[in-house]
Amino acid sequence: MATETFYDVMRRQGITRRSFTKFCSLTAAALGLPPAYAAEIQNAMETKPRIPVLWMHGLECTCCSESFIRSGHPLAKDVILSMISLDYDDTLMAAAGHQAEAIVQETIQKYDGNFILAVEGNPPLNQEGMSCIIGGRPFLEQLKEAADHCKAIISWGSCASWGCVQAARPNPTQATPVHKVPGLADKPIIKVPGCPPIAEVMTAVIAYILTFERFPELDLQGRPKMFYSQRIHDKCYRRPHFDAGQFVEHFDDEGARKGYCLYKVGCKGPTTYNACSTVRWNGGLSFPIQAGHPCIGCSEDGFWDKGSFYNRLVDVNGFGIEANADKIGVTAAGAVGIATAAHAAASAVRRARQKAGDEPAKAHDFEGQN
Amino acid sequence: MASTPVDDTPQGEPLVYVYEAPVRLWHWVNATAITLLFVTGYLIGSPPPSLNGEPSAHYLFGWIRFIHFSCGQIMAVGIIFRFYWSFVGNYFSREIIRPPVLSRKFWKGVMLETKSYALAEHSSRRYVGHNPLAILSMHVLFVWVAVFMVVTGLALYGEGEGPGWIHTVFTGPVLLLFGNNSLTVHTWHHFGMWAMVIFVLVHIYAAVREDILSREAIITSMISGWRKARKVTPID
Ligand code: HEM
Ligand code: HEM
Ligand code: SF4
């Protein structure tokens, strides 16, 4: 039992060797690794003891779990689910109540320093974390305790990575993304943002971590480069319409029917780092833009506080009224324009008065030297 | 004051070579680039009406963005050049780039000029180059805003380019500064445009006004380089 490998677990779950091999090549491909890596993944899975995963839920809507268990490729889903075995996931596991909480303690003790902590959602800090209670105590405490003993942390989704809607202004509960929780043990954190993240991205990330026992290459913000180094816009299939200058102006116009670019109706594709336009959703079936809706930038930090999803220029907060950069700019430039005109008029009047001799002209008694 | 070439007008007033050829060339190249950047930048934020037909037949938005990026790069190179020139150029080439902010006399000059522009009193001082208030406003509203536009502009450019040196040097750090959000960078780059519009409005007004009031060929000095000196006050 102690040396059970990933492969053993999978076989026990009834996954055939053929399916297992397929899964390994699929994952290698999803990760952008050369085909030779498929064998490496396979080898790792057959020989390495499986790494336990604690999957915790804070303030969240469970969309990450929902996405995860609907991984487009049924194979990936089965394999991964058996692979991570989810020693604890209060949404998916059979145990409940005290029994469930006991599993957390057991894992922490048995695998101290060796398990992966996957966090979905985030802890609220205000009122000592009272806005999110798990098993009778604040999630904040549960999270900190698990973090103290884990090997590394996966921040699932925009909640754990950035805060998401529960952290929207004015954020009354002070919902805080995992990496910003004060006093949290200093463990490596990988962020997999999205609301939710794409299932294939989640399974690939976790497969990578479990087989290679390290994180894939991360960008400056801690996201896996292979999925978050390009914007939706960079690989969007509507991009030729963008470059041509063909835009949907209204959702019911000719352009919308023809599949023009959604930039003018607020598409955030140009500012959003995610893999939707390449990996797509529901097993590569489609993604929001393909369905005719602009990207709302769900994997970006702060996307929930940027005003309407349907405006190109975002609202700027702090000006009391609804305003964007152009409205504020035109107002300021207009005011300066009026001031200049007034100044010009005043200068002219003054000049005329001087010429008429009403005022002494001092402009020519220069001082100083060259 | 380093060697400033001085010549005499027919009336015996000394002429000073204020703006050297590279500065003049830079001024007009930069002004042209910025004007195009205004137009194309505004259109990037609020695109023109949609075109019909096959996408392969058009490249309108592509051209708008291409002009923006080219002018942006010209402006960026220009700013670097202008900074370099403030070290090798004449006395006046330093004024707006590295103003004497530590000199009390400079700030006194700023105060006096402010009063004069407020039409409260006449400035009794004359400067061959820019007056201290002009220096201050050009330094803040032009130099810093220009640097800001170049840095944020290159950061946005790097996003489209993908991994590479522009991405490493500009995009990554700028995104971190702006709360990890590219949209916020867009918004501030957009605000920067309006700051620059305000500078240009005031700048052109001040140049034309001075040209009329001082009875000196201020505007032509940015074309020929020469300006009448008479008795002048050094800025610091
Ligand atoms: C986008 C438009 C423009 C920008 C960004 C701009 C920027 C500048 C800058 C930075 C300087 C300082 C030069 C230096 O000391 O190195 C300057 C000086 C000058 N510019 Fe412009 N300029 C613009 C348009 C114009 C136009 C249209 C005119 C003509 C009406 C003009 C006339 C002048 C003059 C006369 C000076 C010398 C001013 C003085 O000595 O106070 N500029 N400009
Ligand atoms: C005074 C100078 C400049 C002005 C007034 C200006 C103005 C603008 C404006 C208004 C936008 C649209 C922002 C939005 O709402 O999304 C924009 C976008 C942009 N600008 Fe500039 N800009 C200037 C300089 C530069 C420079 C130096 C660069 C560097 C190459 C640059 C590169 C860009 C890029 C890459 C974008 C984004 C284009 C896109 O998303 O398709 N800009 N600029
Ligand atoms: S629909 Fe959005 S992501 Fe696609 S090209 Fe247009 S702006 Fe870019």
Ligand code: SF4
């Ligand atoms: S298209 Fe944009 S908003 Fe939609 S899921 Fe992808 S990143 Fe999120």
